[in-house]
Amino acid sequence: MSSHTKKFAGMISAALLATSMAMPAAHADDDDRHEGRSGKYGGENRGKPLQPAQSNAKFLQECGSCHIAYAPGLLPAESWRKIMGGLDKHFGTDASLDAQDSKEITAYLLNNASNRWSAPTAPLRITDSAWFKRKHDAHEISPSVWKRASVKSPANCGACHPQAERGRFSEHDIEIPR
Amino acid sequence: MSEKFRNTAAALLVALAGLAPSAHAETPNEILASIRQEAASAPGFLAFSAARGERLFNSKHGSDWSCSSCHTENPAATGKHAKTGKAIEALAPSANAERFTNPKKVEKWFKRNCNDVLNRACTAQEKGDVLAYLLTVKK
Numbered sequence: 001m002s003s004h005t006k007k008f009a010g011m012i013s014a015a016l017l018a019t020s021m022a023m024p025a026a027h028a029d030d031d032d033r034h035e036g037r038s039g040k041y042g043g044e045n046r047g048k049p050l051q052p053a054q055s056n057a058k059f060l061q062e063c064g065s066c067h068i069a070y071a072p073g074l075l076p077a078e079s080w081r082k083i084m085g086g087l088d089k090h091f092g093t094d095a096s097l098d099a100q101d102s103k104e105i106t107a108y109l110l111n112n113a114s115n116r117w118s119a120p121t122a123p124l125r126i127t128d129s130a131w132f133k134r135k136h137d138a139h140e141i142s143p144s145v146w147k148r149a150s151v152k153s154p155a156n157c158g159a160c161h162p163q164a165e166r167g168r169f170s171e172h173d174i175e176i177p178r
Numbered sequence: 179m180s181e182k183f184r185n186t187a188a189a190l191l192v193a194l195a196g197l198a199p200s201a202h203a204e205t206p207n208e209i210l211a212s213i214r215q216e217a218a219s220a221p222g223f224l225a226f227s228a229a230r231g232e233r234l235f236n237s238k239h240g241s242d243w244s245c246s247s248c249h250t251e252n253p254a255a256t257g258k259h260a261k262t263g264k265a266i267e268a269l270a271p272s273a274n275a276e277r278f279t280n281p282k283k284v285e286k287w288f289k290r291n292c293n294d295v296l297n298r299a300c301t302a303q304e305k306g307d308v309l310a311y312l313l314t315v316k317k
Contacts, residue, residue: 067262093261094293098286152263 043119044130047073047112051167056108058101064165066095068158070126071167072112078122080109091124127154141176150177206271206278210309217302226303231311234304239296245308253315270315278309 039045050073063069072080084106088096097105123129127136136154145151150159157164163173210226217223235245235253248266249257254273257266268274278284292300300308 065264066259067264088293091261094290096286096290098282156263 039116039118041130041134043117044121044123045114045116045118046075046129046131047114047116049167050074050169052112056105059105059108062097062101062105066093067155068165070157071164072109073114073167074126075114075129076117076122077110077113079124080106080113082122083124084109125155145176148177202282203279204281206309206313209278209281209284210306210313212281213302213306213309217306220301220303223303226306226310228307228311228314231304231307231309235308235311241295241297243295245291245295253312254317270312270317272315272317278312 050071052072059072060069075083083090084102087102088094119130121129126132132154146154152159157169160174160176161169162175163169214226217226235249236251238244243260247260249269253270254268256268258264259266267276269277271277288300288305292298292304
């Protein structure tokens, strides 16, 4: 190792040491500010509001014919971009749209995607996001609830969130069916 | 608001309301006729067959689903999406006057559902057979 490289390596280790010392300080310092930087749920957080005040008729009609029209704020923009780019193979079915409808709906989804998602991740399923998993883990929802015929699948938001289509998932609005 | 303006506005609304549905709406028979025109260009085309359409509708074609997996074996009844469970309004025109009145919608759903059920696009013969069948279904 040349002296130049050695000097460089020394600088790197000093920088790493400084970073590792700074990290716990940020934790202890201010939890909220820390969350602001890396984001709650590891940066995989749904947006607020979930459903914009101005809705889009085409989105509601096209995305709501086979399942509920999932609120755009439930996923980050990159997820919607991927989903809209693969509609011909949409979770095992062909949900393709013509170019004009696809363009309008994509624009609506990107404009209203989660504004609190700071992680570089972009899941295709809402149920794969960290906030979803945390809010629906075994402490919150007994595994037996998911097996009920009235619930059927975690994708069936409306089973327990009657206001899901309007983007309302408040704890006060939850009705878990028998 | 002057009375003249009110009357003009009312007349305009009536005119618009009359125009809107006719802009893209067709009858199921008109849609069948345009599918027939397309089918007739294929060699050996004779006619559509409701019986053949019914068989196509109720059988699987190499995939997990048939048309009836979601629309049920009674197209005049409310269906249910095989995966999500979402209700699907009746498909037979006798039970649902909106069906097969919008060419763009017809094209969109044949494209999607033929891919899901047959793993390919349907021929005009197949589409015509299915629509001919659906037109024989009574409420």
